[in-house]
Amino acid sequence: MxxxxxxxxxxxxxxxxxxxxxxxxxxxxxxxxxxxxxxxxxxxxxxxxxxxxxxxxxxxxxxxxxxxxxxxxxxxxxxxxxxxxxxxxxxxxxxxxxxxxxxxxxxxxxxxxxxxxxxxxxxxxxxxxxxxxxxxxxxxxxxxxxxxxxxxxxxxxxxxxxxxxxxxxxxxxxxxxxxxxxxxxxxxxxxxxxxxLRFGHFELLSAQNEYKTLEKLTEYVIERYFPEITSVGVQKYKDFFENISKRTADLMVEWYRVGFVHGVMNTDNMSIVGLTIDYGPYSMMEEYDLNFTPNTTDIPEKRYAFGKQGQTSQWNLWQLANALHPLIKDEKFLEDSLNAFGTYFWEAHDNMLCKKFGFDQLLEEDEEFFTNWQGLMQELQMDYTLFFNVLETFNEEKDLKSQFQKVSYGILDDKSLTKIENFLSIYKIRLDKNKISRNSSILLMRENNPKFILRNYLLYQCIEELNNGQSEVFYELLHALQKPYEEIIPKFSGKRPIKYDNIPGCSMLSCSS
Structure with a gap:
């Protein structure tokens, strides 16, 4: 090298x-x-x-x-x-x-x-x-x-x-x-x-009243990582904060798109340039649950649960705003910026969901559609990734239960199947409002819904094998993860087997993970 x-x-x-x-x-x-x-x-x-x-x-x-x-x-x-x-x-x-x-x-x-x-x-x-x-x-x-x-x-x-x-x-x-x-x-x-660099680097200097070094760090970061900022004076620092807020919101939306749950979103684990950092007790979402947290240390509060990641990132930005206040010195600007974060995040989030469903644009009625879909997913314990894979290939001529049972961690009885049928009817009506063809809609789904995700049970298998001197699963996973929007290795595209439920280091993780 x-x-x-x-x-x-x-x-x-x-x-x-x-x-x-x-x-x-x-x-x-x-x-x-x-x-x-x-x-x-x-x-x-x-x-x-x-x-x-x-x-x-x-x-x-x-x-x-x-x-x-x-x-x-x-x-x-x-x-x-x-x-x-x-x-x-x-x-x-x-x-x-x-x-x-x-x-x-x-x-x-x-x-x-x-x-x-x-x-x-x-x-x-x-x-x-x-x-x-x-x-x-x-x-x-x-x-x-x-x-x-x-x-x-x-x-x-x-x-x-x-x-x-x-x-x-x-x-x-x-x-x-x-x-x-x-x-x-x-x-x-x-x-x-x-x-x-993390939010925490700025918090440290601000807490120590090291304002000259805080300014120097901010100038350093803007010059190296935010070339789009061309303003001067205090406006430069305001633009810096708004850019960080946007990058953070965009990152959260990407986490939601693929079903990633970080597990420990402390401010010292938040990237100043909008990257996912510090992979500890993370998990990819399997059965859909807005309250799911993979981190045993986060129970029972569930501060960092899947459904709270947008809210938590906004709270973390409040702490960054406090740290940058000695440079910006404008409480109203910071408050308005942080309030605007929520508006920007939810619009970006819902536009992301549109793409996952194959919708070409966000309609006013989609908020209710998404809310009802979330309720169905959580009630029927649907696998987040596999649900969209089935939705993309759904065939009305095939048995409904056989297509959706393979993505549900629960038992689909007649009542559950009726709820799925009702949802599919509403979904079909919504698809008809697209201005693009069905083929273009499916392509949109394929670009935004992975076929392969790195599930914790697969990582558990891999760790067990490597500890025993074997590497077959490691290389298979390494191969599959490089093309996640294709089904490279079909055996990795199913639900988590029951035998991996409630196993420490697999379904349950700690900050030691």
């Missing part, structure tokens, strides 16, 4: 701590701390993302690159560091946080000039590890590696994964936080992004 061109513009631009002390501590008035990865004696590469490597300008892998991929024996041009940020976690102010198990290698530019940040996840403790060891396990590393790539191919803004490696050591984790820690295989993911 071509790593000699890795640079460190962030550490050259902002105040930092260069002591390389990995001990947990507060680091006031700095945005980063230099730190060395701990290194591993017996690493083993599981997979290298050669397509991504070529895209970002790293070139192809050779056997000596394993050292870089796990943070061993780094060349002199690389100065690793971890950043400090703050945040609200489950609605409560958590104070200083930071990259607890993520360490930046730096930034590289591709031939097109586009810059990409590169970091290790699981390479050891940093000052922000909060008494943890900074390591990662195969279970969580594989989940991030595969899911971030799945989201990319689904067309959802996301961080991406460059490599997945075993560290050759065991790591102790209590997967369900229930007092049963066990040894698991250690692993490292190298992940990439346009930027890993």
């Amino acid at each position: 071509n790593i000699e061109h890795i640079k460190h513009p962030f550490t050259e631009y902002f105040p930092g701590d260069f002591s390389k002390n990995p001990m947990q501590r507060n680091t006031p008035k700095v945005l980063f701390s230099t730190i060395d990865p701990i290194g591993f004696d017996h690493p083993k590469l599981i997979h290298f993302n050669s397509n991504l490597a070529a895209e970002i300008g790293l070139g192809q892998y050779d056997q000596n690159d394993i050292n870089f991929l796990v943070g061993n024996h780094l060349p002199e041009n690389i100065q690793p560091y971890a950043t400090a940020y703050a945040g609200h976690q489950f609605g409560n102010w958590a104070g200083q946080l930071g990259d607890g198990r993520a360490i930046f290698a730096g930034e590289i530019s591709s031939h097109s000039g586009k810059a990409t940040e590169i970091q290790w996840k699981g390479a050891g403790a940093t000052p922000y590890s909060r008494h943890a060891d900074g390591r990662a396990v195969l279970r969580s590393s594989l989940r991030e590696y595969l899911m971030s790539e799945a989201m990319f191919h689904l067309g959802v803004p996301t961080t991406r994964a460059l490599s997945l490696s075993l560290t050759g050591e065991d790591v102790i984790r209590d997967v369900m936080y229930n007092g049963n820690p066990q040894a698991e295989k250690g692993a490292i993911v190298v992940r990439t992004a346009e930027s890993f």
